[in-house]
Amino acid sequence: MNSAVQIVDFSRSYGSVPAVKTLTLNVREGELFGLIGPDGAGKTTVLRALCGLIGRDSGTMSVFGIDPVREPRKLRESIGYMPQRFSLYPDLTVAENLRFFADLYLVSATERRQREERLMQFSRLAPFRDRRASDLSGGMKQKLALSCTLIHTPKLLILDEPTTGVDPVSRREFWAILKELAADGITLIVSTPYMDEALLCHRIALMNKGSALAVGTTSEITTLYPYTLVEAIADDLQKLRRLLVTHGLALNHLHRFGSKLHVSCSNSEEVKLVTSKVSQYGGSARVTEPSIEDTFVALLDNQKTVNPTQP
Amino acid sequence: MSRHPGLNYVIDPDLAVLSQSLTRRFGKFTAVDDLNLEVKRREIFGFLGANGAGKTTAIRMFCGLLKPSSGEAWVDGLPISTDAEAIKRRIGYMSQRFSLYDDLLIEENTNFFGGIYGLSKREIEASKAETFSRLGLDHLKRTLTRELPLGYKQRLALACAMLHHPRLLFLDEPTGGVDPVARREFWDIIYETAEAGATIFVTTHYMDEAEYCSRISIMKEGKIIALGAPAELKRLHNANSMEELFLDLVGEKARGSR
Numbered sequence: 001m002n003s004a005v006q007i008v009d010f011s012r013s014y015g016s017v018p019a020v021k022t023l024t025l026n027v028r029e030g031e032l033f034g035l036i037g038p039d040g041a042g043k044t045t046v047l048r049a050l051c052g053l054i055g056r057d058s059g060t061m062s063v064f065g066i067d068p069v070r071e072p073r074k075l076r077e078s079i080g081y082m083p084q085r086f087s088l089y090p091d092l093t094v095a096e097n098l099r100f101f102a103d104l105y106l107v108s109a110t111e112r113r114q115r116e117e118r119l120m121q122f123s124r125l126a127p128f129r130d131r132r133a134s135d136l137s138g139g140m141k142q143k144l145a146l147s148c149t150l151i152h153t154p155k156l157l158i159l160d161e162p163t164t165g166v167d168p169v170s171r172r173e174f175w176a177i178l179k180e181l182a183a184d185g186i187t188l189i190v191s192t193p194y195m196d197e198a199l200l201c202h203r204i205a206l207m208n209k210g211s212a213l214a215v216g217t218t219s220e221i222t223t224l225y226p227y228t229l230v231e232a233i234a235d236d237l238q239k240l241r242r243l244l245v246t247h248g249l250a251l252n253h254l255h256r257f258g259s260k261l262h263v264s265c266s267n268s269e270e271v272k273l274v275t276s277k278v279s280q281y282g283g284s285a286r287v288t289e290p291s292i293e294d295t296f297v298a299l300l301d302n303q304k305t306v307n308p309t310q311p
Numbered sequence: 312m313s314r315h316p317g318l319n320y321v322i323d324p325d326l327a328v329l330s331q332s333l334t335r336r337f338g339k340f341t342a343v344d345d346l347n348l349e350v351k352r353r354e355i356f357g358f359l360g361a362n363g364a365g366k367t368t369a370i371r372m373f374c375g376l377l378k379p380s381s382g383e384a385w386v387d388g389l390p391i392s393t394d395a396e397a398i399k400r401r402i403g404y405m406s407q408r409f410s411l412y413d414d415l416l417i418e419e420n421t422n423f424f425g426g427i428y429g430l431s432k433r434e435i436e437a438s439k440a441e442t443f444s445r446l447g448l449d450h451l452k453r454t455l456t457r458e459l460p461l462g463y464k465q466r467l468a469l470a471c472a473m474l475h476h477p478r479l480l481f482l483d484e485p486t487g488g489v490d491p492v493a494r495r496e497f498w499d500i501i502y503e504t505a506e507a508g509a510t511i512f513v514t515t516h517y518m519d520e521a522e523y524c525s526r527i528s529i530m531k532e533g534k535i536i537a538l539g540a541p542a543e544l545k546r547l548h549n550a551n552s553m554e555e556l557f558l559d560l561v562g563e564k565a566r567g568s569r
Contacts, residue, residue, distance in 0.1 A: 039461040040488030092505040137363030146442060165407070165487055167361040167516055168554055193488050208490065238502060255495055258519035259541065292493050300492055 010059035035191040037207030043191035080154035086145035090134035105152035139170025175303035225290040227264035234283025327510035334380035344533035360530030403472035404419040413457035424471040462493030
């Protein structure tokens with residue numbers, strides 16, 4: 001498969017603060033690629049550099065063979081970029097916003113009408129065609145912003161945290177749309193702080209503090225989890241957690257995942273200890289496969305141990 | 312039981328929030344529609360719902376920032392329609408878009424917010440010492456706020472909201488965007504705060520966090536469509552997870568059945 005995006009040793013600082021440190025990434029054509037990580041991981045900096053909006057301190061970057069810094073104009077027609085705060089015109093209706101962006105990208109009237117129909121359909125915004133953007137819900141605004149980004153049919157779509165602050169239902173709808181786009185052959189790079197969205201990507205880069213902790217498919221990345229994971233269920237997980245601490249388990253190996261407690265066990269004795277203590281407590285425990293979030297938490301913890309000066 | 316002057320109504324002192332037929336309209340649009348709710352003291356209450364369901368409007372009313380169109384709510388025993396100012400002094404409020412001053416040191420921010428709440432210098436110092444050590448901010452006192460990682464900014468925002476020892480804390484999407492470790496650390500602090508006697512009223516889009524609440528409500532189109540303990544609601548609606556429950560009640564399926 002051809003590469004759509006190649007990033008080699010990319011670094012970028014803002015003043016004395018490094019935002020991205022020697023990042024190397026490859027995104028293949030037709031791939032749905034996720035940059036997964038919390039605020040301050042450097043996701044936005046990578047995406048803005050790919051669009052040619054900011055320069056690089058060092059390293060190289062190519063998008064469909066074009067250097068975004070040297071030839072930003074050449075790149076513009078092949079990419080669509082949806083920043084975190086996309087500027088919709090609140091006073092314009094859904095249809096008028098789409099028309100405005102079509103004009104900006106010099107889309108002809110005939111083409112525009114065809115695409116408008118398609119975008120309205122797949123974003124399920126058709127019933128709201130004449131509603132002003134200011135009166136749309138958060139999830140609907142994001143879908144309209146996405147539609148505006150797609151009006152010139154880009155080959156590569158770059159989305160910066162499109163689902164942050166969006167409720168679980170709208171989030172799911174939005175990802176269903178991204179999946180359809182990927183199936184149509186569009187390459188997508190999506191950043192998100194939601195670990196569960198990693199599962200919806202073909203491949204991901206797990207990012208933290210300007211570096212990629214891991215790059216690959218989710219199943220490749222979860223193999224990096226360095227412990228055996230025991231999942232425990234009990235009535236009062238807070239109490240169970242405290243109990244396990246008194247039996248020598250480290251607090252940073254005991255993480256709540258919704259209604260379950262995830263225990264990172266270093267060896268088989270610890271697995272036995274945890275299992276017996278949980279059942280004595282009246283709960284149940286079993287060994288299970290780690291998720292991306294388990295892996296991220298563990299890798300983050302190791303990074304903290306390696307560099308303890310970081311708060 | 313306390314009886315409020317002018318109101319023929321007895322408020323259960325065990326209730327931190329009581330909402331009766333609370334309604335707020337904006338023009339023709341009804342953002343909050345006949346909301347009925349009881350939140351007990353020391354509860355961690357999760358206030359969930361889709362974007363645009365009316366959560367923020369309801370919270371703004373509870374905090375005394377917005378008057379209801381009809382109905383009434385009592386916060387810490389006080390009616391929101393007449394006692395908004397007193398309510399503001401008794402509650403703490405922290406939103407995802409918290410307003411910390413980036414150019415101030417951490418302790419300058421707390422001094423500033425303490426001043427706003429009308430605390431004396433001595434009260435601020437005492438409260439600061441206690442809050443900082445509990446929230447793990449002690450070693451960062453002299454740090455410039457802008458240099459803090461987001462997770463610590465959130466702790467600072469919480470510290471600022473708690474300086475005046477409110478008995479009720481409103482947290483509006485407090486953990487948006489932070490890493491999973493910082494998110495859990497923040498929830499540990501929420502637990503400790505509730506155990507120390509405060510009531511927590513929290514909104515979130517993370518469904519695993521909904522599980523950490525003692526009770527939750529789910530709002531849709533201005534109305535509460537589910538209310539109860541997470542485990543109880545999952546059982547009642549035959550859902551394996553909060554995510555599934557939320558999707559079932561608020562998502563496509565629910566829409567189709569209407």
